[in-house]
């Protein structure tokens with residue numbers, strides 16, 4: 001008999017002896033059936049309990065696995081974050097060194113640009129020194145002729161000898177040439193300053209045309225023997241940007257355009273604004289880019305230039321800079337006809353947590 005039934009009988013009838021409680025044998029059968037039901041029920045419960053405990057163990061193991069996976073993911077994320085920071089640092093260093101390299105490359109040209117005005121200012125100063133000596137001699141002779149009128153003839157001779165008439169005119173023109181030369185040097189120095197550290201790498205609302213002008217002046221030595229520059233500047237709003245980095249982009253595009261021209265060509269710089277976007281296009285009528293190369297020009301280290309002439313980093317870095325500004329670069333090119341690069345930049349910036357921006361350039365082709 002099932003112990004539960006035995007207990008119940010004892011509680012209700014004071015004994016579990018079935019013959020004593022109910023002499024009718026049908027009771028015994030009935031109680032046997034109840035007994036079987038209890039036993040079945042208990043067996044079922046035990047199966048469920050053991051299944052539940054198995055499940056429990058399984059869940060506990062799964063939880064353990066998940067916790068371990070979560071810990072691994074967290075570790076991996078921390079490693080990835082560190083890697084991203086390292087990559088950002090490396091990219092910034094690359095940008096910096098590319099900037100230094102381009103400045104170094106342009107330094108020779110700039111030195112030449114400075115050397116010219118300094119050369120004629122210095123030669124003018126030599127002439128002016130002689131003129132001042134002559135003028136002082138005339139002044140002395142003049143003073144002497146006031147005190148002693150017999151000296152007048154000597155004064156007249158001296159005036160003729162030093163060619164006072166010519167001297168009067170030349171002093172003025174030499175002085176204005178000197179002023180012009182010094183002005184040019186000052187402009188070059190200003191352009192260099194504007195080009196390289198207007199903003200110390202910070203976001204500032206700036207006029208892109210100003211950046212383009214100072215960049216053009218900086219690269220003028222690289223361009224002027226190859227191409228005439230035509231400017232078609234439109235009306236554009238000032239935009240928040242890292243000016244020194246965008247100048248680097250314009251410099252790369254301008255230098256590339258000049259390199260693509262064999263002898264004498266035209267580089268056209270145009271700009272405009274459209275639906276919350278500002279664009280700047282640099283076009284040349286140089287060699288053009290072969291279709292199979294067009295896909296690769298933004299790849300780091302892709303260059304078709306001879307060793308020592310190009311590193312193949314200009315466009316890849318420019319791409320990164322424009323992307324960081326939430327913009328994009330479009331290119332259209334025809335072999336033998338020329339190339340146009342168009343830089344699209346959003347006129348407003350929404351900063352993201354990575355210091356970049358959220359924006360999408362419109363699907364407009366400037367070809």
Ligand SMILES: Nc1ncnc2c1ncn2[C@@H]1O[C@H](COP(=O)(O)OP(=O)(O)OP(=O)(O)O)[C@@H](O)[C@H]1O
Pocket residue numbers: 252256257260284286287288289297298302303304305309310311312313314315316339
């Ligand atoms: N305006 C252009 N006309 C023709 N080809 C161009 C023009 N701009 C870029 N390219 C092609 O794209 C390649 C990659 O340009 P990128 O500026 O990245 O490197 P690079 O000019 O070769 O070297 P550097 O690192 O000195 O800029 C060039 O080597 C050239 O083949």
Ligand SMILES: [Mg+2]
Pocket residue numbers: 252255256310314315
């Ligand atoms: Mg280049």
